[in-house]
Amino acid sequence: MSTGIADKVALVTGAARPRSIGRATALRLAQEGAHVAALDIAQPYADFPGHGVAGTDDLESLVDELEALGVRAIGLQADVTDEHAVGQAVETVCRELGPVHLLANVAGGSGAGFGAAPLLDVPRAEFDKVLEVNLTGTFLASRACASRMIEHGEGGRIVNVSSQAGKIGWPLLGAYSAAKAAVIGLTQVMAKEWAASGITVNAICPGTVDTDLLNPGNLFVDLMDASQAGGFAGWVEREIPLGRLQEPAEAAAAIAFLCSDDAAYITGESINVSGGQMMA
Numbered sequence: 001m002s003t004g005i006a007d008k009v010a011l012v013t014g015a016a017r018p019r020s021i022g023r024a025t026a027l028r029l030a031q032e033g034a035h036v037a038a039l040d041i042a043q044p045y046a047d048f049p050g051h052g053v054a055g056t057d058d059l060e061s062l063v064d065e066l067e068a069l070g071v072r073a074i075g076l077q078a079d080v081t082d083e084h085a086v087g088q089a090v091e092t093v094c095r096e097l098g099p100v101h102l103l104a105n106v107a108g109g110s111g112a113g114f115g116a117a118p119l120l121d122v123p124r125a126e127f128d129k130v131l132e133v134n135l136t137g138t139f140l141a142s143r144a145c146a147s148r149m150i151e152h153g154e155g156g157r158i159v160n161v162s163s164q165a166g167k168i169g170w171p172l173l174g175a176y177s178a179a180k181a182a183v184i185g186l187t188q189v190m191a192k193e194w195a196a197s198g199i200t201v202n203a204i205c206p207g208t209v210d211t212d213l214l215n216p217g218n219l220f221v222d223l224m225d226a227s228q229a230g231g232f233a234g235w236v237e238r239e240i241p242l243g244r245l246q247e248p249a250e251a252a253a254a255i256a257f258l259c260s261d262d263a264a265y266i267t268g269e270s271i272n273v274s275g276g277q278m279m280a
Contacts, residue, residue: 003260004259010101011104013039013104013107015038016042016055016059017058018054020106022040023062025252028256032260033071035098040059040077041054042055042059043077056077059075076089086140086144099149100148101157103156104161105141107138108133109130131175135183138183138186149194150197150199158202159258161251162180163180164205164206164274166183166270187268187270200258200266203271204251204254204255207277208240210246210247246274254273
């Protein structure tokens with residue numbers, strides 16, 4: 001078990017979807033003894049149907065799972081792009097669980113109908129939405145929590161979820177690549193600005209993760225199936241040195257490490273967790 005997580009209060013955004021990095025992170029931090037606030041929009045984006053956003057039942061079932069681990073937990077329904085809603089959510093966490101010590105910014109998106117297309121074909125509204133969810137949402141949640149961490153005077157840990165696509169631009173994912181690259185830059189600025197207050201800020205850059213969004217109908221999966229020898233499975237075997245997709249729990253383990261005392265001298269880093277798909 002990692003040190004320094006037990007009895008801390010953690011806020012995890014994008015937490016509710018059944019097979020996701022966010023849910024795996026909420027459960028991993030609870031397993032380490034943290035009290036967890038699970039935040040999710042928990043409803044489909046009206047303008048972007050079919051994105052696979054979690055529902056309220058998913059959020060409620062997660063809270064049940066967390067409490068079964070013996071920690072206190074609450075579910076929060078909020079849109080990370082809504083500054084007022086994020087601020088209210090953080091207020092609720094502090095009131096019901098105590099001051100926030102750990103923040104995992106996992107909320108994001110890149111799926112078909114959500115900015116996944118050649119740049120010449122991406123509607124402006126979709127481009128803006130991808131940046132809002134992945135970048136602006138990270139900024140708003142981080143700022144709201146950091147101000148409370150500074151006020152409380154005990155420091156804290158913030159971990160942002162970027163992507164390989166934030167280090168090397170991926171065709172058909174231009175908006176997502178731009179947003180995740182910006183998350184890396186934002187992580188470095190926050191790390192420098194908040195270091196004196198004892199807050200570390202890092203990012204992880206996952207590889208190709210086996211979530212419930214990675215299925216037929218996903219633009220990338222369908223493209224690999226149509227264009228690669230052996231389809232998507234063949235692409236995985238060739239392009240990922242470890243020869244398999246990443247489990248959400250493996251990304252969550254990296255987040256938990258960066259939240260722990262063992263990572264107390266690590267800040268401003270963007271750490272690859274990709275099975276060798278991205279090195280350096």
